[in-house]
Amino acid sequence: MTRAEEILVSAGQSGERLREIVDACEAAQLRIKKLPALADIASGKVSVKALRDVRYEDLLGREEVHLDEAGIKGYLADKVVLVTGAGGSIGSELCRQIIRFDPRLLVLFDAGEENLYSIEMELLHQHGFTRYVTVLGQVQDTALVEAVFMARQPQVVFHAAAYKHVPMLECNPWQAVTNNILGSRTVMEASVRHGVGRFVLVSTDKAVRPTNVMGASKRVAELLMHGFQGRGTTFMAVRFGNVLGSSGSVIPLFRSQIERGGPVTVTHPDVTRYFMTIPEAAQLIVQAGALGQGGEIFVLKMGQPVRIADLARDLIVLSGKDPAEIEIKFTGLRPGEKLFEELITAGEGVLETGHEKILVLRSESVAVESDGKLETLLEAARCFDSDGVKKKLQKLVPEYLPVSCISS
Known part of the structure; x- marks a missing residue:
C-alpha cells in the first residue's frame, strides 16, 4: 500500500x-x-x-476555441463597440474578448451600478484599457439609448442585457416583456436609425419551444431581430445553453449547500442541461459576429447534455466530500422549467458555418409588429397583468405553452 x-x-x-x-x-x-x-x-x-x-469545467473536457482572429479584427478593430449588459456574466466576458481586438471605443451599458463599476475597474486596472465610457441605465429607456447612440455613434452592438432567471420571471412576467422585448426593440431601433454595421443578439436555448416567460420573451426578441434585418444593419442572434459560473448558475448554489453539509437540492432526477464555460461562450459570440450575413440565428455546439443530479454528485466529490454523507434532495420542477432543453426547433434548417463549434439556422419567420399583437403585449406589461402577458406571448409565439406561477 x-x-x-x-x-x-x-x-x-x-x-x-x-x-x-x-x-x-x-x-x-x-x-x-x-x-x-x-x-x-x-x-x-x-x-x-x-x-x-x-473544477467541474475540467470534467467537461471542452477543447480550446479556435478563432478566426483576422475576421474578428476586421469588424472590431478601430470600431466603436457598444455592449449592453456589460457588467453581467456574459457581457463582461464579451468586453474582455473585445478589447483584444483593439476597438477605438468600448461603450459599457448596464443597469446595475455595482456590475458596471466592477467591469470598469477590471478593464482599467487589470487590463490597462482606457478607451471606454460607462452608461448606467436601462435599455428600455428610449431617451437615454437615443442620447448614447447620438453621442457615441456605435458601429457594432452586442446586446447581452436581459433578465434570465426563469422562476423569477414566471412570477414577474411584465419585467421579461419590458426588459427582454421592449429593451431589445429600443436598442434595435436605435441601431437602424444610427447606421450600426453589425448587431449581435445574445439569445438562449430556452427560446426553443418555450415553456416559460423568459424563453418566450427571448424568442420574441429573435423575431424582432428578423424584422429589423434588411433595414441597413446586419442583424444576427446567437443561441446557447447554460453557462458555468454565470449569474443564476446552479453551481454556486450547489457549492454553498455542500459546504453546509447538504442537502443538495435538484429539481428532478432526470433533468438535463447543456453547459459551456463563460469564456467559451463569449469567444463564440464574438466569432459568430464575424460570420453573419444578416438574419441568422447561430447555435453554439454545446457537447453532450449533463444530468444535473450527476453534476451535483461530481461537485460533492470534487469538494472532497463523501457522496454517501451528503443527501441529494429532489424538490420538483419549478414553474416553467423543462426536463430537457433544446437548441433547435422544428422547421429550422441547420447548416454548417465553417467553424467547428458554430451552426446556423435558416427558418421562415413572421413579423411580430404588423398586426398589433406586440402593442397589446406591451400594454398588458404596463398594467402588470401576469395572465394577460402570458396569453399575449402565446399569440406571438404559438409554440409557447405557459405555466402558471405557483406560490410557495
Missing part, C-alpha cells in the same frame, strides 16, 4: 480521462489536485507548487 493521501494530476488530461481519475479517487477516498501546465511552469508564469482543485 502507498498510503497516499492526495493525487496530483497533470494539465492536459481529457475530460473523459479526468473523470475516470476522479471516480477512482472517490472510491479510494483520496483528495485530488491539478498541476499547472508544463509550458506555464517552464516560462515562469506559475510555480510547480501552484496546485488547484479540479
Whole structure:
C-alpha cells in the first residue's frame, strides 16, 4: 500500500480521462489536485507548487476555441463597440474578448451600478484599457439609448442585457416583456436609425419551444431581430445553453449547500442541461459576429447534455466530500422549467458555418409588429397583468405553452 493521501494530476488530461481519475479517487477516498501546465511552469508564469482543485469545467473536457482572429479584427478593430449588459456574466466576458481586438471605443451599458463599476475597474486596472465610457441605465429607456447612440455613434452592438432567471420571471412576467422585448426593440431601433454595421443578439436555448416567460420573451426578441434585418444593419442572434459560473448558475448554489453539509437540492432526477464555460461562450459570440450575413440565428455546439443530479454528485466529490454523507434532495420542477432543453426547433434548417463549434439556422419567420399583437403585449406589461402577458406571448409565439406561477 502507498498510503497516499492526495493525487496530483497533470494539465492536459481529457475530460473523459479526468473523470475516470476522479471516480477512482472517490472510491479510494483520496483528495485530488491539478498541476499547472508544463509550458506555464517552464516560462515562469506559475510555480510547480501552484496546485488547484479540479473544477467541474475540467470534467467537461471542452477543447480550446479556435478563432478566426483576422475576421474578428476586421469588424472590431478601430470600431466603436457598444455592449449592453456589460457588467453581467456574459457581457463582461464579451468586453474582455473585445478589447483584444483593439476597438477605438468600448461603450459599457448596464443597469446595475455595482456590475458596471466592477467591469470598469477590471478593464482599467487589470487590463490597462482606457478607451471606454460607462452608461448606467436601462435599455428600455428610449431617451437615454437615443442620447448614447447620438453621442457615441456605435458601429457594432452586442446586446447581452436581459433578465434570465426563469422562476423569477414566471412570477414577474411584465419585467421579461419590458426588459427582454421592449429593451431589445429600443436598442434595435436605435441601431437602424444610427447606421450600426453589425448587431449581435445574445439569445438562449430556452427560446426553443418555450415553456416559460423568459424563453418566450427571448424568442420574441429573435423575431424582432428578423424584422429589423434588411433595414441597413446586419442583424444576427446567437443561441446557447447554460453557462458555468454565470449569474443564476446552479453551481454556486450547489457549492454553498455542500459546504453546509447538504442537502443538495435538484429539481428532478432526470433533468438535463447543456453547459459551456463563460469564456467559451463569449469567444463564440464574438466569432459568430464575424460570420453573419444578416438574419441568422447561430447555435453554439454545446457537447453532450449533463444530468444535473450527476453534476451535483461530481461537485460533492470534487469538494472532497463523501457522496454517501451528503443527501441529494429532489424538490420538483419549478414553474416553467423543462426536463430537457433544446437548441433547435422544428422547421429550422441547420447548416454548417465553417467553424467547428458554430451552426446556423435558416427558418421562415413572421413579423411580430404588423398586426398589433406586440402593442397589446406591451400594454398588458404596463398594467402588470401576469395572465394577460402570458396569453399575449402565446399569440406571438404559438409554440409557447405557459405555466402558471405557483406560490410557495
